Structures are given as C-alpha cells and as structure tokens.
Amino acid sequence: MKIINSIAPMQSFAEALRLQGKKISFVPTMGYFHEGHLDLMREARKMADCLVVSIYVNPTQFGPKEDLSKYPRDFDRDSKMAQDVGVDVIFYPPNEEMYPENYQTYVNVEKVTQNLCGLSRPGHFRGVTTICNKLFNIVKPHVAVFGKKDYQQFITIKRMVTDMNLDLEIIGLPTVREADGLAMSSRNVYLKENERVSALNLVKSLKLAQKLYDSGERKSSRILSEVTGLIKSAPYTEIDYVKICDATTLMDIDEIATQAVIALAVKVGTTRLIDNHVFGDPLNT
Amino acid sequence: MKIINSIAPMQSFAEALRLQGKKISFVPTMGYFHEGHLDLMREARKMADCLVVSIYVNPTQFGPKEDLSKYPRDFDRDSKMAQDVGVDVIFYPPNEEMYPENYQTYVNVEKVTQNLCGLSRPGHFRGVTTICNKLFNIVKPHVAVFGKKDYQQFITIKRMVTDMNLDLEIIGLPTVREADGLAMSSRNVYLKENERVSALNLVKSLKLAQKLYDSGERKSSRILSEVTGLIKSAPYTEIDYVKICDATTLMDIDEIATQAVIALAVKVGTTRLIDNHVFGDPLNT
Numbered sequence: 001m002k003i004i005n006s007i008a009p010m011q012s013f014a015e016a017l018r019l020q021g022k023k024i025s026f027v028p029t030m031g032y033f034h035e036g037h038l039d040l041m042r043e044a045r046k047m048a049d050c051l052v053v054s055i056y057v058n059p060t061q062f063g064p065k066e067d068l069s070k071y072p073r074d075f076d077r078d079s080k081m082a083q084d085v086g087v088d089v090i091f092y093p094p095n096e097e098m099y100p101e102n103y104q105t106y107v108n109v110e111k112v113t114q115n116l117c118g119l120s121r122p123g124h125f126r127g128v129t130t131i132c133n134k135l136f137n138i139v140k141p142h143v144a145v146f147g148k149k150d151y152q153q154f155i156t157i158k159r160m161v162t163d164m165n166l167d168l169e170i171i172g173l174p175t176v177r178e179a180d181g182l183a184m185s186s187r188n189v190y191l192k193e194n195e196r197v198s199a200l201n202l203v204k205s206l207k208l209a210q211k212l213y214d215s216g217e218r219k220s221s222r223i224l225s226e227v228t229g230l231i232k233s234a235p236y237t238e239i240d241y242v243k244i245c246d247a248t249t250l251m252d253i254d255e256i257a258t259q260a261v262i263a264l265a266v267k268v269g270t271t272r273l274i275d276n277h278v279f280g281d282p283l284n285t
Numbered sequence: 286m287k288i289i290n291s292i293a294p295m296q297s298f299a300e301a302l303r304l305q306g307k308k309i310s311f312v313p314t315m316g317y318f319h320e321g322h323l324d325l326m327r328e329a330r331k332m333a334d335c336l337v338v339s340i341y342v343n344p345t346q347f348g349p350k351e352d353l354s355k356y357p358r359d360f361d362r363d364s365k366m367a368q369d370v371g372v373d374v375i376f377y378p379p380n381e382e383m384y385p386e387n388y389q390t391y392v393n394v395e396k397v398t399q400n401l402c403g404l405s406r407p408g409h410f411r412g413v414t415t416i417c418n419k420l421f422n423i424v425k426p427h428v429a430v431f432g433k434k435d436y437q438q439f440i441t442i443k444r445m446v447t448d449m450n451l452d453l454e455i456i457g458l459p460t461v462r463e464a465d466g467l468a469m470s471s472r473n474v475y476l477k478e479n480e481r482v483s484a485l486n487l488v489k490s491l492k493l494a495q496k497l498y499d500s501g502e503r504k505s506s507r508i509l510s511e512v513t514g515l516i517k518s519a520p521y522t523e524i525d526y527v528k529i530c531d532a533t534t535l536m537d538i539d540e541i542a543t544q545a546v547i548a549l550a551v552k553v554g555t556t557r558l559i560d561n562h563v564f565g566d567p568l569n570t
Contacts, residue, residue, distance in 0.1 A: 007450060011450070011452050015452065018303070018304075019303075019304070019306060021304060102396070102534075103448055104394055104395040104396040104397070104444065104448060105392065105393065105394045105395070105414075105444065105445050105448035105449055106392070106393055106395065107390065107391070107392050107393075107449075108390065108391055108392075108393065109389055109390045110389040110390070110391065111387070111389040112389070129390075133449060134448075134449055134450045137449055137450040137451050137452060138450045138452075140452070159389065159390065160390050163388055163389060163390035163419075164390055164392075164418060164419055164422055165292060165296070165419050165422040165423045166422050167296050167300065167422060167423075167425070249387075
C-alpha cells in the first residue's frame, strides 16, 4: 500500500494509471475508520484496478461551533485497517495544500442542501461538495463510493456530479450498523454508556416508521408524531429534526406517494447523530 | 473538422484521445468569431494534437437585463472560420443538456470577482466559472486558452483552476485590436459609426495611462483623473468604472508598487465595452 501525502504526486500517479487504461475507484473519508468505511472499501476494491482512499478532516465542512478540533484521528490505526482490506493508495494531504493562502473557490449545490442537515449546519454541504470536487480532480477516479448513512450528502454529491458533468460514477451503499442496530459513525466514540442506550432509539424509530408504512399509513404527520414520541421517551435526547422527504429532491412531503426517506438528526448527550431510512428498503439490524 | 453537439459523445471522444496519449487544447467561446478568437485558436492549435473549440452562449453569465437574447450568433460563419484555422472539433451543445431541469450547482470564486465587472454584473462570474468548470469536465483539455481582453475573467479562471485542483494549464493571450486600436469584441457590431469613433478613446486612455506611468507617475488618483477626463471628452460615453488594481488580487490600489492593471468598462451608446492594460506590458495598437 502506497501513502501519498501531496497533491501533485497523487495527480500524476492517477494520470499514469489512466494512461495505462487502468480503472480507479475512490472512497473519500475523514478517517477514524469503522466497519462502515471498511465495507465501502471492500466494495470499491472489487470495482477497479486501483482503490484510492483519502483521509482528510475537511475544515470547510465544520461550522465554527462544531467538533473540528476534537474530531477523532488515528492515522496509524487507519492505515493498518486500510491495508488489511486491500487499499492500494491512501491519499493524506495537508491543510496547507488543500486550502492554501488566498483560497477562495467553492462549489455549491443549491436546492437539495436546503433542508435537513442544511438547516442546522449552514455551509456544511458547501464544504462537502467543494472538497469532493477537489478530491475528484486530484484522484481522477472512475467510480467513487459513499455510504447512505449520510443520505443528504449522497444525494448532494450525485447532484453535483451530474450538474458539473464530472465523468465518474457515484455509488451509494447501505448503512452499516452495530449488532444492536446503531448506525456506525466515527462520532459514536463520543457516546457515554447510558447515552448509547438512548441512541438505539434512533434506529428503533426508523423501524417503527417502516412498520406504520407497512400497515398502510401514508400521512407524514402521523408517522412523525409516533417517531418523535419514541425518540423523546429516551433520556439525554434532543431532536434536531425528524422529517419525511421526497427521496430525490429532499423536500418535505405531507403524504408518501413516490419514493420517500425518513431522516433524523438527534443530539444524544452532546453528540449529534444522524440516521435515515428509505421506505421499502431493507433495514439491516 | 468534427462537430459534436451533445455532452456524452464529446466526453467519450476526449477520453479516447487521452487514452491514446494525445494532448487536447481548448478554446471556450460564445461564438460570433472575430480575429481575437482566431488568434486564440491559432495559438492553441500549436499546443496540442487536437484543438477543441466550444461555441455556447451561456445564459447563466448574463444578468436579467443584459443582451442574452440579442447576443450575435452565426454558427455557419463560425464553423467555416474555425475550419480555416485548423480547429479539429467544434463542441456546440444545447441549453437543455447544459442546464437540464432541476439544475442547481454553481462554482463561485469569491474574492477576485468582487471588484470591476463583478460590481456592475452581479452573478456574471459565477456563471462564467460554472460553465468553464463544466466545459473542462466535458472536453478534458490539457490546456485552455483565454484572451486577456477579459482580464478579470482570465484571473478568475486561473484562480478557480488552482483552487479546484483542475489538472490543466490556463494560458492568457494579449488582446487583439483593430487597426485603429479598438479591442476586438463580438459586441463591437452593436456600435453605430459615430459611437465607434468615441469608442477609440478607451484604448487612447490606456495609452495615456502608460505614458503617465512612463513619466514616473505612480499615484492611481492622478492617472485615473486624466484617463477619466479623456474618456468623458468623447460624446455618447458613460463610464461604468475606470480603476487601477493589483494585477493578481484585483483589489484597488492607491499607488502602483507591484504589478498593476488599469481596467475600464464604458458604455458607448448602448454598448458596454471593456478594455484593460497591465502597466509595462506592450500595448499593440
């Protein structure tokens, strides 16, 4: 496994591979790997001749009051895990190269970023789309793989790639969960033991929503009121949002008629967790 | 010469060339060619195995009160001229493909776009950077060539390419002028005969600025007051701006200490013309 920690050599390595007709797959990450990341890597591994994984805690997607400085990092552990799943290249660039002095260019996807996390994290998706576009230009992948745990991120990246005519395929993979159902997240390490018990109510509430849907319920308000009640019944929880949206436009819908997603963000203790479920999809718990 | 009028075939044509190790040069245009465009094409022709020229009147860079609908177009004339200078491919896409329904992604260069034309044409450069980024992703050039008549555009594109890590070289070529000095522009066809005489005062004022500079003048205000006076002395003229800026940041400067540009936008009759001069550069008239 190769570790490349500068932009120019990454770009020329990718260009040389492409000239040989080799296919590149890519998993962009902020590191501190869990089983969810490894699952993306294993799938991406199968799709190409060379799998590149980037590890970069991107400052422009954190708000001024968010956890940028304390976001968990462990490069040595990450690189061992990456090697074990067959990663070919880790791209690990420094901030000074990614955002040099006088940096001033941003990519913004205007509509699908408005609702959900876009409401409580202004500027977050602008940071995500900007860094992903930069990384795509550096790593030059044929295919990039994202987890659907960050459903709005997945939809936003897909929209950006289509709109900007980036010649690359975006694949979304299902959320990987702990044995008890909690969605894998690097931020789960923040949870205290009793908070972790409360956090389980997030996936339970998604299951409840699917159950109501299966019984024929299509009114968003009725599903949301039951779901909200379940989450609130657990201690240490504070709901940021629970919404039912069109699965493509991410606009709120009153009634489930086409493909719909229930998405939620809940603070458990001081840790903000997100989860979601597309109605009708399997919910692996 | 090949004419490609759809995104997917352009992208696969470019990708196939790249796989063969061929170099692609690119001149993005809005068509209605004049000698300035042809000069860019001739130079770009020398730089690569395949020269692609796009013709696309990009709606997102026009303001609601600007000349989008009456912008001059003549595809047949343009394609003959392109063929004569050795263009290999004209890329001529339709609006429905470039901005399909639900289009929502924009690239914004935040600082160098603030001053000069950015002040009087809000949103203009956001349209320019968005379309250029899209075209770069479609045409996949190794080098793209721009005219320095649109100096702020040239600086903005260079900044975007650097910030977004686009793996391509941006070349700027000097403004091509009519025999009498008027900067070539597709909009010159709008000028009535007596307006055209007034329009000559733009280049005369740039020459005057260089003359003052040569005589040792470094105070922007003194140069600007003489230049402004000269332009105002001609009938049918209305100054949008005349400014002296740092040639890289495009911020106003009071005193010329590093490389500086004098840039101006003047309405002559109803036609808005721009011109500029980097102090010390040759002024070919």
